[in-house]
Amino acid sequence: MTLKRKVITLALAAAMVMAMAISSFAATPSVCKFTKPDGRPLKMGMDTKLIRTVDLNEDGIANVTFKPYSLLWYTGEIVQIINHENQNVYTNSVAKIDMNYDDGTGLPGVPVKIYFKFKGNRIPPGMQDNMDARFVCEP
Secondary structure (H helix, E strand, O other): OOHHHHHHHHHHHHHHHHHHHHHHHHOOOOEEEEEOOOOOEOOOOOOOOOEEEEEEOOOOEEEEEEOOEEEOOEEEEEEEEEOOOOOEOEEOOEEEEEOOOOOOOOOOOEEEEEEEEEHHHOOOOOOOOEEEEEEEEEO
């Protein structure tokens, strides 16, 4: 193989690696969180502390892995997430949330209803066992 072909092959390989790195980077949003239905921030870590990981696929489906949430001596976890079609999208600590849905509000993210179960059925003061929210992923 000539030197010219080696250089061209190397340049093409480098371009392919860079393209794959950029596309895989674009599939991982930098910030995913929950907000109140009107887009205002949630308090006490309810926005991000429930989320373990998020992977956004090329079809706009966010695969969200959750973890238990603790506040003072209360510990709870998500048991169900209902989407805009009234379907449960949560199974075994993972939710598949369609980020393509536009509810016409102009707000970022998609509306969801989250159901919690607290250890010993002790619900923290000021909380309920469910909450209306928006799931938002920002690049």
